[in-house]
Amino acid sequence: MSARATRLSTLTHRDADWAGLRVVVTGLGVSGFAAADALLEHGAQVHVVDATTPEPESLLAQRAQILEVLGARLLLGDGVAGSLPVPAEEIDLVVTSPGWPPHQPLLAEAAAAGIPIWGDVELAWRMRPTEGAAPWLLVTGTNGKTTTVQMLASMLRAAGLRAASAGNVGTPVIELVQDPEPYDVIAVELSSFQLHWSHSLAPRAAACLNIAPDHVDWHGSLAEYTRAKGKVYERTEIACVYNEADPVTRRLVEEADVTEGCRAIGFTLGVPDLSMFGLVEDVLADRAFVQDREHQAAELASFADLVGEEATPPPHLVANALAAAALARAHGVPPVAVREGLRAWQPEPHRIAEVAADGGVRWIDDSKATNPHAARASLVAHEHVVWVAGGLLKGADVEELVETAAPRLRAAVLLGRDREQIAAALARHAPDVPVIDVATTDTGAMDLVVRHAASQAQPGDVVLLAPAAASMDMFENYGARGDAFASAVARYLQEE
Template sequence: MNMIDWLATADGSSDWSRAHVVVAGIGVAGFAAADGLLEFGARVTALDSGTSDQLRERVTLLETLGATVRIGPGSTDTLPADADLVITTGLPPHQSMMIEAAARGVPVWSEPELAWRLMHPRKPVPWLGITGTNGKTTTTEMLASMLTAAGLRTAAVGNIGRPLMEIVLDPQPYDVLAVELSAQQLHRMHTVSLHSAAVLNLHPDHLEWHGTLEQYAADKARIYERVQQACVYNVAEESTRRMVEDAEVIEGARAIGFTLGVPKVAMVGLVEDILVDRAFIEQRQTSAVELATIADVAPDESGAGSAAHNVSNALAAAALARSFGVRPTAVRDGLRAMRVGGHRIQTVGIVDDVRYVDDSKATNPHAAQASLAAFDSVVWVAGGQAKGVSFDDLVIANRERLRGAVLLGVDRDLIGQALARHAPEVPVISVADTETSAMARVVGAAASLARPGDVVLLAPACASRDMYIDYAERGDAFAAAVGNLQSSGPAGGE
């Protein structure tokens, strides 16, 4: 059997010693993939264009385990001549090594695809998958909390931070996994068959990676392929229902909607302030069962947990949990135990009657819209990596609430231009410094624009990696700058 045919059916019982696998990118997921492949006996070459101290520590570990490792600029440009398989998530299809792999017919898998293969047939665990432009992490954490409340052994994994390969290597048994999946991961998933899956929403994001909105949507829709039990879609977004209609699912899988309105049959939704299920009960033609109340959707310290978008997330999580047989009381108890994580509309300080709010996780315009809409008078802190999206609609929707704007990051001028076109009356301060220490100047500039009763809102609408490791580091820098802010401190910017 040639290698291509062998890889088509390779799983955890296969002889991986015959395979040379290239792992491109040694972040958290890439390191776990390389580690797992070495444990299964594969010959591994790990590549990464970075040079950080943390990366060098991973290099030392992988070399000790037997991998060949190459890091630094240009390391991921060329595919090794005898590569049989590539594992990557971050490299876009138009990157040189990905083009070379396609030309040579070398398969490319994401880390979730690898984990799915290697956990079968010896350690099969059902996956409940979640994707969407916004709300994935919160919904995944809600789902994991519901599953835990039901007494199930579970974990929140995938794009949420903990790689799926850790589950493959973990001796602990699991009953079910709550799996957050990005469009990039889905783009390179080929055999994964989820128990149930949800697409929360679809809005322009990561277009620099996917090329077009149509391709981005097609990659999101891949989560429904081969679903066994329930395809959960957003009733308010027709595009998610069409994804379900077009998907090749396992026979018997059902389409289940979630809505902030009164649910029809085969939906979960709201009746006044009660979250109800009209999908997973025998009497769904005539009645619904109570799952929880809006008050059970636990707020974060800013009180934003029960906002409409978070109730929508809770309904999506509930639909997935119910598809796995979780009882209604466990949905309620899971929501009550859940706490929305940091960097999501989180108040980090109040200075001179101005409230400072960190929503660093708002890495695209749709996410920023959800947080901007929560406040009446805002000094908006925005900017970073735009990822190929437009900011015009965001500015138009919020120009009446903007006291001012402070912009930072590599693509700050794109937001500045949108503000100039649609809100020329809004004062704008641009901070050109791209060092991480620039956040102190940003916060000082925002303080100079704010008035008592205003909110200074970090809702960047952009990715963070032009200046920071991730959105969490950006949010931490904002919180630290607010903590150091003096009532009479000077403004920054230019």
């Protein structure tokens, strides 16, 4: 073992000897800033590299200034991310932000030089306290991660635990492990990017909700994307939670190297079998963490607890709740806390959010449906849909999505860079569905989209923004896209 590897092998907790460790941190976003800040606090020598030139007074500029005051050396702007900032022999470790792919030149150079590369989540795991570290409950999957992890955190808090959600969306997990007031448990949402760069996580329980083609451009293939997702189960202690309706998730559990005694726990939208969570009519039931699971099941919650008395939850939302409940129960949360947690949970913005209803037409923002799998879940929940779609498909195939959705489509309004790919699939699978192409990418594009959608909608229809694609070709993020849609709908309805 090299001296570098020997040194890094000792860095398994926050009280280890981090002083003088020579680290390159790539990316000055939320996770990169948090990682660099934690490393500097522990005495590491830090170079921060980001290809963006910060605008004066911007958040990026403020982060850079803070890190510089703390002692980091910053390399920002065009060209700096093309190679290592110092010779390889002067670097002990690279800590990368999750969005940087393995083929990025600086990371590829580091890997070729034998420099270990950790993600921000791996660093957070290794900076937990020596004693009394909060266990982690991990959630990954192509879709439903954020909803599930927020439901889970709500259940944990309902059980009286100091708990929080962190990771892929929201607070970087390293901020929580550094908190001076310790948490009892942390619910961690992990993307395939973060899992790719993680190497030693050992969760209390873990779930992979589903697998569908996504981020193939980042990983290089669907097989590599799937392999990264499967890492969520490695070294799991109590329970590996899988989706009975998605055989790939079960296979990933079977292939995982887990702690002895760890159980495979499935969730299903049908009646649960042994060691599973599922439905008995409209009741969420646990047949895994009960004493006599051969003959009994624990009643956890009803549909009314999830969405209220007047609504029926869409299937994917029920699946998310079952997965969250399985993780919570694996951690010892009582059934009553599962129910109270679901009652307290609030849906996140831009996830199947009704932004208006007028003239018998409902307008729904599901901008967070950034891949075909997520868009499918939205589309099949409605009988007649005017579909607003398009953006960056990231290498994903839309054929199956369009074929499934075709009988429900009243019309489709397409925008964004890869709209022609969706249009071609519609021509093959839904040739009679009107397709309106919005080529403009300026700030008025969404107003045009809404006017076209309104012209096609009939009473009883849903106008659904479920893009099946990422947003960065036209918008800062999916939230900005959803906000633009909601604002355009409001302007249109005011004009009517």
